[in-house]
Amino acid sequence: HPGGAHPATLILGIGELTTNAPEVVGVDPADDPTGLVRDAALLLDGGRVAWVGTESACADGVEQALGRAPDRVVAVEGRAVLPGFVDSHTHLVFDGDRTAEFEARMAGRPYAAGGIRTTVAATRAASDDALRANLRKHVDEALAQGTTTLEVKSGYGLSVADEERAVRLAAEVTDEVTFLGAHVVPPECADDPDAYVDLVVGDMLAACAPHARWIDVFCETGAFTPEQSRRVLEAGAAAGLGVRVHANQLGPGEGVRLAVDLGAAAVDHCTYLSDDDVAALAGSWSSGGASGGSSGPAAHGTVATLLPGVEFSTRQPYPDARRLLDAGAVVALASDCNPGSSYTSSMPLMVALAVREMGMTVPEAVWAATAGGARALRRDDVGHLAPGARADAVVLDAPSRTHLAYRPGVPLVHAVWQGGRQV
Numbered sequence: 001h002p003g004g005a006h007p008a009t010l011i012l013g014i015g016e017l018t019t020n021a022p023e024v025v026g027v028d029p030a031d032d033p034t035g036l037v038r039d040a041a042l043l044l045d046g047g048r049v050a051w052v053g054t055e056s057a058c059a060d061g062v063e064q065a066l067g068r069a070p071d072r073v074v075a076v077e078g079r080a081v082l083p084g085f086v087d088s089h090t091h092l093v094f095d096g097d098r099t100a101e102f103e104a105r106m107a108g109r110p111y112a113a114g115g116i117r118t119t120v121a122a123t124r125a126a127s128d129d130a131l132r133a134n135l136r137k138h139v140d141e142a143l144a145q146g147t148t149t150l151e152v153k154s155g156y157g158l159s160v161a162d163e164e165r166a167v168r169l170a171a172e173v174t175d176e177v178t179f180l181g182a183h184v185v186p187p188e189c190a191d192d193p194d195a196y197v198d199l200v201v202g203d204m205l206a207a208c209a210p211h212a213r214w215i216d217v218f219c220e221t222g223a224f225t226p227e228q229s230r231r232v233l234e235a236g237a238a239a240g241l242g243v244r245v246h247a248n249q250l251g252p253g254e255g256v257r258l259a260v261d262l263g264a265a266a267v268d269h270c271t272y273l274s275d276d277d278v279a280a281l282a283g284s285w286s287s288g289g290a291s292g293g294s295s296g297p298a299a300h301g302t303v304a305t306l307l308p309g310v311e312f313s314t315r316q317p318y319p320d321a322r323r324l325l326d327a328g329a330v331v332a333l334a335s336d337c338n339p340g341s342s343y344t345s346s347m348p349l350m351v352a353l354a355v356r357e358m359g360m361t362v363p364e365a366v367w368a369a370t371a372g373g374a375r376a377l378r379r380d381d382v383g384h385l386a387p388g389a390r391a392d393a394v395v396l397d398a399p400s401r402t403h404l405a406y407r408p409g410v411p412l413v414h415a416v417w418q419g420g421r422q423v
């Protein structure tokens with residue numbers, strides 16, 4: 001095993017381990033549902049978590065789980081460890097930047113969806129290799145900040161060939177690829193948006209679906225109407241894709257209720273919500289909701305994914321996470337990393353913003369940035385550190401996860417494990 005693909009690694013001396021798995025840990029029920037273990041150890045083997053518990057129990061635990069000494073022992077000297085971040089919303093297939101637009105915005109011009117077309121022009125003009133290099137650069141940037149699972153959307157191509165290229169390149173870096181041909185109507189179709197929707201649900205979907213897991217649409221004034229959005233999402237679902245939606249970012253609208261109605265895995269932004277929207281999101285997790293069925297992991301509802309990097313970068317009011325949580329909705333945090341509305345890949349920053357600006361506690365925000373993202377992607381192998389989970393973990397250069405919000409802007413990621421390997 002030493003030097004092999006997945007050396008068995010025992011991480012010792014963990015001051016505070018967030019497992020998001022209270023059922024297998026049960027050490028500190030007060031921290032439920034984040035399954036916090038103090039003075040913990042974590043055994044990684046074969047790319048998976050093999051054992052987790054208190055350090056005092058780890059000799060027996062390792063013997064039972066591994067039956068031999070680990071290949072590698074890493075002492076983290078009281079640092080905090082948490083699951084790798086799950087960033088369920090990014091737009092990383094693009095070229096160019098929008099520095100000038102950002103400067104104009106900071107001088108008082110409001111954000112509008114039309115800026116997307118600037119990036120469409122730059123992306124169409126770029127070579128495959130340029131797009132690939134930019135994509136990898138951003139994926140590596142995210143990984144260095146603890147993001148071990150990343151969703152990537154298309155949406156800056158907006159032609160059959162350019163969207164097919166975007167999802168194909170995205171599939172080189174992640175399994176979580178989203179086809180967002182319906183991001184905005186491209187300039188050449190401005191006179192006939194419905195003809196563009198015909199293209200999206202026709203040839204474009206046919207070309208992109210083989211590379212994608214998800215379909216998405218920007219349901220917003222200035223992008224697509226609820227009727228057009230429903231067409232896109234239903235066509236994607238019929239082609240075998242899971243449903244996710246951009247909605248209620250710039251103003252109130254029907255997008256959130258459409259998403260719940262269609263059983264979407266997530267609806268993202270959720271900045272302007274009515275009481276009915278909040279009730280629909282919360283209700284999607286109880287039996288009898290649109291996604292229906294019995295309780296347990298099969299009863300999937302619609303996650304409200306909040307993207308506070310957008311409000312930070314556009315000087316808009318933040319979404320009200322407290323209201324959603326108090327109503328019983330499931331909340332995720334994601335970066336929305338893109339060159340227009342949120343050009344940051346930092347999940348630690350999302351946690352800090354959610355805690356300081358959106359009414360979340362630290363345990364809630366860390367859960368939302370890990371387990372919440374996993375739910376938004378309908379994944380049960382990431383976002384937690386129960387035995388069997390993918391061995392994705394972040395070691396903070398801090399004694400507790402609280403420092404993510406307490407010390408904003410400070411690079412606190414000390415080490416990252418992805419699939420059992422230190423990156």
Ligand code: NIG
Pocket residue numbers: 091113115116119218246249310336338339340341342
């Ligand atoms: O999620 N809301 C729509 N799309 C992106 C913005 C992309 C851009 O401005 O380039 C978003 O914020």
Ligand code: FE
Pocket residue numbers: 089091246336
């Ligand atoms: Fe987005």
